[in-house]
Amino acid sequence: MKILAIGAHFDDVELGCGGSLLKHRDKGDEIYIIVVTNSGYTSATKGLYRKAEEAKSEGEKSAKFLGAKLICCDKEPITLVATEKLVLEIEEIVSRINPDRVYTHQPNDFHADHAVVGYVSMRACRKCDEVLLYRSNWYIMGNSQEDNYYVNISEYIDKKVELLRLFESEMKNVNYSWIDFVKKQNSSDGAKVNVSYAETFRIAKMFWK
Secondary structure, three states, rough: OEEEEOOOOOOHHHHHHHHHHHHHHHHEEEEEEEEEEEOOEEOEEEEEOOOOOHHHHHHHHHHHOOEEEEEEEOOOOOOOOOOOOHHHHHHHHHHOOOOOOEEEEEEOOOHHHHHHHHHHHHHHHHOOOOOEEEEEOOOOOOOOOOOEEEEOOOHHHHHHHHHHHOHHHHHOOOOOOOHHHHHHHHHHHHHOOOOOOOOEEEEEEEOOO
């Protein structure tokens, strides 16, 4: 299978579907990752920052860990807007890859960049057979109870943590709290289907040929 994961920032796909991507890797699937922004930012209110070059370097390490091909669109974060031009740009990449399955953001994510990429990629991937929507943050959202596709990642949780730790520039900003939160979330989701850890998705489209 050809697998495509689309994220707004470096670390989004790893947070939302890193365990599933590791599982695809071990199955021998071909993995592609599109990161739409350069992921650099400065927060005046929180005194945080992330250098774009650091974020990209970490993303490249993650792609190597996953055995994935990384494609960076290098858009500016925070000011990202859903335009037809961006849809066509992503669609052109998707058409070249021709993936069997796509993982992307949920369009109603509370993070504006995530929501834009979710909307744009849903448009760009309209001809794809399988599209699954992931969450890369866990703010309360209207879709929080609608995930209906579960992936058992019990044997991959330690590798997923190792994957997340590659994003040192961002993990330092949150004092590595995301790792503990993700493990607890994946554990809670796993309990719903009687496994130790699971990632959950909302099916946008699934077509059994």
